[in-house]
Structure formats: C-alpha cells, structure tokens
Amino acid sequence: MFRHIKLESIDDLKGYLKNHIFRHVYVSGAYYQYPDGQTMTQKNWLGMDYLIDIDCDHFETSCKSKHDSWQCLNCGKNGKGRPPKSCSCGSSRFSEFNWICDICLEQSKKEVLKFIDIFLPSFDIPRDEITVHFSGNRGYHIIIQSEKIRHFNQMERREFVDYLTGAGLNLKFHGRIERKKYIPPDPKERFGWGEYIYNGLIKLINDCDNGSLDEVNISTRMKNIIINKKQTILDELKSVYHSVRSISTETWSKLVEYVKKDIAMKLDSPVSIDLHRLIRFPNSLHGKTGFIVKEIDIDKLEEFDPFSDAIAFLENAHIKVEMMGCPEFRIKDQIYGPYDKNQKIEFPLPAAIFVLAKEVGKFI
C-alpha cells in the first residue's frame, strides 16, 4: 500500500500511475496543509468534504437471496442470502460471497435520487457543489464540496447524517399525537421531516391501487377501505385543518411509520462522520470489477446504467477463463451465466475482466 503521497500536477499523477500498477486508487476526501506528512498531526488537517456512501450491502433487496451466500467459518454450514446473526453451531463468524445485479444497483441509485429530490431542497447546498459517482462496484458516492460544510467536526457531521437517516426522529415534533396515536402534520408544520412524511403519505395513498400498501403492516380490511375511499382520504389530507375520519389513528401511525422508514436514507454512516476518509479516485478502475468509478451528471442519473456506462474495455478482444462458479451477470446487453465450477468460457474483454476481478474465474 502506498500512502501519504502528494502529487502536484496531473502529469505527476499520470507518471505515478504508469510507473506503479495499482489495483485500487484512492484520493483523500480531507484537505491537508502537508498531504505528504507521515502522521495525521504532521499533515495538519484543514477540512473534509462531506461524503455519503451508498452501498447495496446496507439494505435488503429481493435479489440477495438469489446471488449472495455465506458459509460458517466454524462448522462449514452454508446458505443463500445474508448470513444469520449466529450459526446453529453458535459461531457468528462467516465468510460471505456478495454479487451485484441490476436490482441492487437500481436500489442504490434510488437512495441517491432520494437525497437529490427529497432532502436537498431543505438545505441550501448548490447543485454545483455536489458530485455523484458510481463507486465501480456496489453503489454510489455523493460528495459535497462546500466551504460551509468542509470544517464540520464529527458531531456536526453526525447530526447531518442523523437527519438523512432519520436517526433520533421523534414524530411528536412533526405531527399530532392523539390518544397515543400519530396524526400527520398540519400544513403549518410541513417543514423538513414533517413535509417528507406528509408528501410520502400522499404518494403512498395515491398509488394504493398499484399495491403500494402491500408492505405496510395493516389489515386487509383497512387496505380495502383505503383503496375504496382513496379520493376522500386524499381530500381530507389535503384540507387546511385536516381531520381524516376515514382511517383510524392506529392505521395512520402504521402508515406514517412505514413512510418514515421508506424515506430514511440507507447509507454507511461512519464514512460520513470520518474526518480522514479516502475515496476512490474518480475515473479510476474498481479493482473488484474493472468498472470505471464514474462521475455522473445529476440530471442524467436516472438513465445511468452502471453495467453499460461504466465499462472501460472494448469487446473486440476475447479471453478464455476457467470459472469457479458464479451467478448470472450482465455487461451491456449481454447476459452471462450462471456458471458452474470448472466451466471454461471465452469471454469478451469487459466480461473477462469482471469475472477475474471478482475472483470467480482464472486465466487459462
């Protein structure tokens, strides 16, 4: 590992990268007076960009049970999906196999869009101070390069991350509690989380015909009432001093709780709180996929396809690989796999680099 390196120009960087073959390249998210100091004290910390790391490892997706697996390091028991808290043998040490697919990365992208569409309007952070990168593997990085935020200490950073994740949120500050049950906020209280919850409820009820209530823990009877009286409920909710009589307070509480969980961002909090974090160098290749760590135009984020837009290599060269077994994957429009152990496949270069970097295949 090469650390504490200061390079003064792009040419120096190019020369350095040509002379050393690195699998991963990082840049400091922090600013130092002396970046090449060997200890943190010598470097003299000047500030740190605000980093938001969204990784599909931090939330549940339906695809994980299909392509991820685990093995107990004590008894060898294995299974699909995420490892349990502890194995039936009592051990809680597991080896994990994680994979990426369209579903995981789409879910990660939704978290970025949540930040842009829901949270950003509450803050006065200009768009040109925000960059979004595909991480090259399991998610996205949002980098806020703002003079106002750069000097945040860890407590301030934690406060901001708590806002995004809804940690410490008490609904009594954003609505009414009646008979220990929650009622959505009045129009006057629709700021910040009060506003997100209100808008989330409107959307949830608006989309109820399309199964949006399926994951909410309410009775089928209540679901039917909401679907049948949808317009009345929406009208009541939109009235100035709404008094929604169609739904019980208990159902409101459950709906709000669901919306709150849905809105809260799923991110890697320690990354945002850290004052010295390294981030992947933009436009470098991720050593575990061969994909480009690519900066994305925020306005084109929805159309961004990581399995196509972050491919670095041309497809005209082919490489023969002996597989060790892996789930299916997509590169551009081509679906590959799933593959069993010992299968010998000739892949186009981008797919070959992917399986080699993922260490599910070896050169022959």
Place this chain on the structure above:
Amino acid sequence: MESFFIKRPPISFINKFPFTKEAKDYVRIMEITPDNLLRDKYLINECLSFIKKLASDGHSSVINFEFHNIDNWKCYALINYFLYCIGEPILWSRFAEIMRQNIEKELGDKDLGNIIRIAKNTFQWEIEKIKPLIIRKLSFDWRLKWYNYINVASTIMDESWKLVNNYIDNGWVFLSTPKIRRLIAQKVRNDVFNKSKEIPKSIPADVASMISEIKSIVKEVKDKYEKSNIFITSERRKEAYPPCINHLLNKIKSGMNLAHYERLILVFFLLNIGFTVDEVLKIFKLQPDFNEEKTKYYIKHAAGNIGGRTRYKPYNCIKIQSFEGICKKNDDPKKWCTSLDPKKQIKNPIVYYSRMVWLISKFIQCPKCGYRLSKDKISNAKNIICPNCNEDLTDLIQK
C-alpha cells in the same frame, strides 16, 4: 434598524457580554494588556477568590458571585488569563457552565437587539428575525442557517435540539426566542471550554503562590474523585483481571503476535481501568512487530487524545465472544463468566474487574480452605486465625 447595531455599544453591554467582539475591540482600542490588569491588586484578589471558590465548591457556588466595584469585563479578562496559567480543564469546564447560565439570564426575552448583535458580530451567524410563525401555540421568531445551528445544537444532548426534529426549509432552521438565547449561551460555553485545549501560559511571579494554592485545591478535588471511582484508581490490581484479559497478556508475555481485534480489546480495557498511554505502550513493546510511533498513535486515538476525541469503551462480552478463542469463561475461578444467575453474570470485562477489586479491598481469602474473611471484622489482634480451618493468616494480612 441596521444602523442601530453599527453604533458603538455602551459599556454596560461590554460588562454584560464580555466575550463579544465589541468587548475585544474595546480592550484593543483602550490598549489594555494583561500587564495593565495585573497592576490592580484588588482586581487580582477578587478574580483569584472567584477561581478558588470555583475550584473548591464547583460552579453552582459561584453562580451568584458578585464582583464589587469592578468592571465585569476586567474580571472576565483576568479570570481567563489565570485559567490559561493554571491549565486545568476542570476549571475551564466549570467556568464555561457559569458563563452559559449567566448569558441565558442576561439575554432577556425582549433583548432582540443584543441577540442579533451577538449572533452576527461575534459568531458571524446567518440569522434573521422573521414574522412570527405560530405552530402549536409556539412562536418561531427567528431563522438561522442550518450549519450555524448544528455547530451548537449538536453539543446539546436533548432530542428537541436534533436537526431532524426541527423545522428546516431551504437551509433555514426556524427557532423560538428562548431557543436562540440558549444557542447563544451554549456557543459561549463551548468557546470557553475549548480554551482548555490551548497550551497553559507561564505564571506571573506575583501571583505564583495563589495559583499554586488553587492548583493544590484542584488536585485535592481530583484525588477525591479518583478515590471514589474504582476504574480510575492508580492502584490497578492484576489479580483482578478477567480470564480473557489474562489470556491476552499471557500471549504477549510469551511473545506471540496479537491479532488486530485482540489488541483493541486489550487497549480499551487497560485505558478504561486507568492505564496511561505510555503504560499501555510498554505492554505492547514485546510484540514482534512493535513500532513505537505507530502503536502510540493508535493508543492515543483509543484514549481519545487525538482524532475524533472519543474515548472508547471496552468491548462487552458478546462482542468478545464473537471473536474466536478470546473468551476464556471456563477458566474463571469465580465462575462469574459462566453463571446463569443474572445478578452474577458478567456482561463486560470491566464489570468483572471492578467486582474483583471490590472483593479484594473488602475481604481476604484463606489460601487453605478458600474461606472469605471480611477485613472490617479483623481485629487488631496479633494473630489472625481462619475461623473455618484455623489456618494462621497473620502473615497474609501483613503482606
């Protein structure tokens, strides 16, 4: 309205709020230096009496302390100067708390001009007085930029101050007048306390004896605290270590390399029972890959001396058990680690240690039959005999 704030503030403002930019400007314009103030014996005596009381009786004893016939700003300046000389964080922290309470009291509900003046001039906050927004009978009269807000609110441990529980729109946080007052007072408190991180100043010869008296008072207070706190006592007892810690220490003694998480468990435990950074460092000297600079850096980090300034708590037993081969509960002679009785169960190595230290301090154990004899019940008799097996315990007690 703005022109009102540009006017030079009256001396009463400077006396009420001696921490402000206006007060500092006044001191600069009047060319007042510590040397000027140190010529005033009466002022020195008043300030040192205040600090002495602060040291011995805590901040609540001086909250209504009155300085007679002296300008408050002079006292503030000189108290700061003396606190720099003494260099005791405990005094800074007590003084900071007094300042917080006083400022909150001084900023009345109708004192809007002073609120704006302090917030804008001294703290450079982006703040605006707004047309009152009434929500649930509460009047929100101010808006403050969110980055100014969390700078202070993140240090107040109450859920109503969390950003997530406040009204925010386009970067502005809406606040009531009492909340703005509290924010200003808290900001002063934080700024005063942060001065404790600065290097102490040299002590002027004239006041050296008084300052040394204050230092000895602080030492007495600290000693008293340490005696009442079993984890911070300097008298650490190796015989009280839980089996997992003994196992790790034995590994080190035998020259075996500890894994990263084993080092963390040991460092967090030792720091929490009162080991200093250098003492922990000495323990790790036997490690085959010992690098003094690196190890010291990590220990200091764990101790909260550098980095995030978080003093890490020791890992609990569940966490330790998640790492293979460290928990040695079956080696526990007391059987606490394996006990199913919730009252005896050990959830953290520190609990084991504190319970053992307490036992050792209260009882002696007969080496022959294991009978525990309360130290309180041992008379001044020359020969102490075990009541259970008649073993002579005199030598053991003397030892």
